[in-house]
Amino acid sequence: MVAIKRAALLAGLAQLIGTSAAQDAITDDSHFYGQSPPVYPSPEMVGGNEWEAAFQKAKLLVGQMTLEEKVNLTAGVTKDSTCSGNIPAIERLRFPGMCLSDAGNGLRNTDFVSGFPSGIHVGASWSKDLAFRRGTTMGGEFKTKGVNVLLGPVVGPAWRIVRGGRNWEGFSVDPWLSGQLVAQTVSGIQGQGVITSTKVSILRATLSILIPNVLQHYIGNEQETNRNPEGNISSVSSNIDDKTIHEVYLWPFQDAVRAGSGNIMCSYQRVNNSYGCSNSKTLNGLLKSELGFQGFVVSDWGAQHAGVATAKAGLDVAMPSNGGFWGDHLIEAVKNGSLPESRVTDMAMRVIASWYQFNQDQDFPKPGIGMPSNVLDPHEIVDGRDPAAAPVLLNGAIEGHVLVKNTKDTLPLKSPRMLSLFGYSAKTPDDFNPSANSLFMAAFGENGTMFGGGGSGAITPALAISPFEALKMRAYQDGTAVFNDFISDRPSVEPSSDACIVFGNAWASEGSDRPAIRDDYSDSLIKSVADQCNKTVVIFHNAGPRLVEGFIDHPNVTAVIFAHLPGQESGPALVSLLFGDTSPSGKLPYTVAKNESDYGDVLDPAQPKGEFANFPQADFNEGIYLDYRYFDKKGIEPRYEFGFGLSYTTFAYSNISINYIEGANTYPWPGGPIVSGGQTDLWDAIATVSVNVKNTGSVAGAEVAQLYVGIPGAPTKQQLRGFEKPFLQPSQSETVTFHLTRRDLSVWSVERQKWQLQQGTYKFYVGSSSRRLPLNGTMHL
Known part of the structure; x- marks a missing residue:
């Protein structure tokens, strides 16, 4: 896949629009970045x-x-x-x-x-x-x-x-x-x-x-x-x-x-x-x-x-x-x-x-037996739900929330007398109807909370509990008064509120790309509440990166959670975290920038333009420099880096140990036969990295220990190559070990069309995010 040849592109276009039109369409080879040479037979x-x-x-x-x-x-x-x-x-x-x-x-x-x-x-x-x-x-x-x-x-x-x-x-x-x-x-x-x-x-x-x-x-x-x-x-x-x-x-x-x-x-x-x-x-x-x-x-x-x-x-x-x-x-x-x-x-x-x-010839149900053509018509009920799934649904929803700011001892909430709730993403969607068979089953805009995104990847659960519903039940149990306003864009705040929670979302769906990664409506709502409430908690149900610069430095915005798309247990999961029944353990799987421009050319989708208006081209000429790799290369300071997330406790890292596995084959090129996944020796163990992680705080919690590797000869400073998530009681420590394979430590050779294990000094970094890596060490191959 070297630079694409004009003749090859012309041949492809000619099949679609005719030879003369293809000649007119392509005039500059520099617009094209790769090619797919033919491989036959199948x-x-x-x-x-x-x-x-x-x-x-x-x-x-x-x-x-x-x-x-x-x-x-x-x-x-x-x-x-x-x-x-x-x-x-x-x-x-x-x-x-x-x-x-x-x-x-x-x-x-x-x-x-x-x-x-x-x-x-x-x-x-x-x-x-x-x-x-x-x-x-x-x-x-x-x-x-x-x-x-x-x-x-x-x-x-x-x-x-x-x-x-x-x-x-x-x-x-x-x-x-x-x-x-x-x-x-x-x-x-x-x-x-x-x-x-x-x-x-x-x-x-x-x-x-x-x-x-x-x-x-x-x-x-x-x-x-x-x-x-x-x-x-x-x-x-x-x-x-x-x-x-x-x-x-x-x-x-x-x-x-x-x-x-x-x-x-x-x-x-x-x-x-x-x-x-x-x-x-x-x-x-x-x-x-x-x-x-x-x-x-x-x-x-x-x-x-x-x-x-x-x-x-x-x-x-x-x-x-x-x-x-x-x-x-x-x-x-x-x-x-x-x-x-x-x-x-x-x-x-x-x-x-x-x-x-997959043994579907043995005791597998009749294909589509529980998938009626119209759930509103009379049909045999096949209940697919397994009660054993309940902890997976709840714990899964809990663990994907990422706490990125927590000041003034705001969270967890401690027996509040009054909570004030604002924003459309707190409540159940107005038209939430699991029987609707809607292709785009999700809450959009001001319609309500987002349990998931839209399109063919959407969910249609038999039951889902919104944050507002779950908060009401918790308030009822604790005797907490609740004030809510989900409509006003500049609401008044009850002065006796112990804390204010503002909900927003960042919607996405199949069929179109996201219109933006911030919006003035939500930012204005947050600042309006924060001007009146000295402990304002922001909850975003976001389907991707969401910028926070419009409000993050407000002194009364004291806690921020990226709640992502939790599924049907959205409300109970959030309540568990807000009240400290569980400690946040999520980490960002992307980078949150300070400005849209910080993402460079990959912020927006490619559009038809110029001489290629009928044949839109998306040139991936940034190569492997995406997200944190790009931010590292350009020296851009993010608001929240890849892998970042806070907890209600604290963790310490110590005692890094890097061990080459005795007898491991370090010949530069794999030589094993091809099975499912590629050559067998790509998964041979080459080295291990071990560290101690200790809970130095006062509550139990899980920590995601992350390993980043600097590969000699690779253009990037470091890239993720390991993570483990131990759950630790206060004062408890655990040794976590990252296992590194030949593929983990290799780069792709275009010339040899193989993964190449590099010769030289490998650098290893371990810590709590891509930019908080207190431990480091080296190994020479």
Whole structure:
């Protein structure tokens, strides 16, 4: 993926608009940043290792299928249910078909399900345990409702665009953090027993449940603006160089494939001017060859834009089938020699093998059994909720709140006589109706609190409790008087208030990018209250970074919490934190800047402009310098740095110990065979870093200890390579150990097309955030 060649781009555009128009459209090679060289043929599934048994079973079943039956598996159909899509049954062979449904934060658009914390909330928790347990309990609900494929979790977008409309569905702007959490989520959903990774044993659930679909979306889908063609304007092209795509955008997908994901969804937009579902380099080359992916690739809904070309490029299932590109046309292509039948056989193999891999041939509910076409019509009730999920929903909601300011001994609240509440994000949304089957189920603007974001990643819980409802119940129990005004933009404050709590939100939804990362209405409301109340607590339900410069230095703004998107337990979680029943433990999975301009060119999505007005281009020429890496490079002081978060207690770090693992292979290049996730020796343990963490305060709490590594030869000063979250009682200390693999300590070599372990001195930094790193040490390889 070196600088794109003009001829290659012309060829791609000529397919769309004709040769002469393409010549007119492209006049300057410097506008383009990457290319996707062709990779053919599409690699066939080979089984092996953990996929071998499923591969052999699929071989027997697919071997009995006619060409028409195999083709039938490759295109989605609409059934009498609210499944997002279905792979049709083959009744002759007793294959029941498969139900695919949204989304990565809970089953959407149906009844009797839960609303889990969103991806951003899990990212803010920095908890691998929470990610795993959330995946397990969420997957159980999908299974009960007869959903074979959970359309999640999300690692794309990777938060490149600060105003990106769907960032909140993913975990973090950092690929290493995102990769760790997606691996735990996939492991929880699939529940395949006990595995070992980088010397960390993880006990998984015993039930095989779902095929997680690691969306949205493979790969480079970083903005909603122009994600699809509209009128005479084509989809935006994400132009990414080879080094950046490996070290940033492919990284968490690799972790997900390594964890066993059975399905990948290709994206709407173009990658280096080739549609994501027609890009042979990303599908055949990176995913199926380099990462050894054994599952099937499904298109995002309506993301297929060609027929035979998409099959050759590595697409296995098109959703939905009404695009008309496959079906009879695919059968004809095989018969006339345009497409080898072996490619269709492999497409069917990958679908059926995934079905076997997760034991869906054994006692799995009928596909879509709990997904009625209309929940308002009479139907058999299938309650997907498991009472065992209750602590996951509550604790998950608690852990994703991030306390960033706490002065004047404001929090936790101590038996207040009167609380005054302000702002629309405190109350239940006016039109909150879990039975509405709304695609965009979320609270917008002044309508009410945000349990989650909008779009196909939204949640539709059977019940959700807003902050106001939960605060009323706590006040009733404690005898606290409550005053509230959720309408006025310049409210009057009751003078006897012990504290004032102002709620706001920063909304985001599929379909558009965020309009801004601050708003005058909320800032003005906060300052108006703070002018009258000497302890003003600000709560933001935010779907991404939210600037605070408009009010943060006001002397009466004494506490600020980024509450993110907590799911159905939003209110109880917040009350638990405000009153000190639990201590905040969340950390920011992104950087909060002081000014919009501090984010540089990645603040806003790319727009059609100039000579490329019909072919919008997003050049990822910042490379790997996103978020804290960019702030470090430019020497920009953030308001709150990546990894920052306060607690009600304090922690001390001491005794760093760095140990090279005796006998570890430090040859610069990996040489192991390719299995799911890439070459096997990429996960060989190379070193460990250990530190002591002590709770030096007076209350119990959890601390996220973070490890950053300076890799010799890497352009960045440091990058996240480890985190652990011990829970400590007062005066208790614990030694935490970070395990570092070959991949963790390598950089991508464009010349050798491999991960290269560097020779030289590695620098290690440990602390509580990306800029609070009291311990450091070195190791020479």
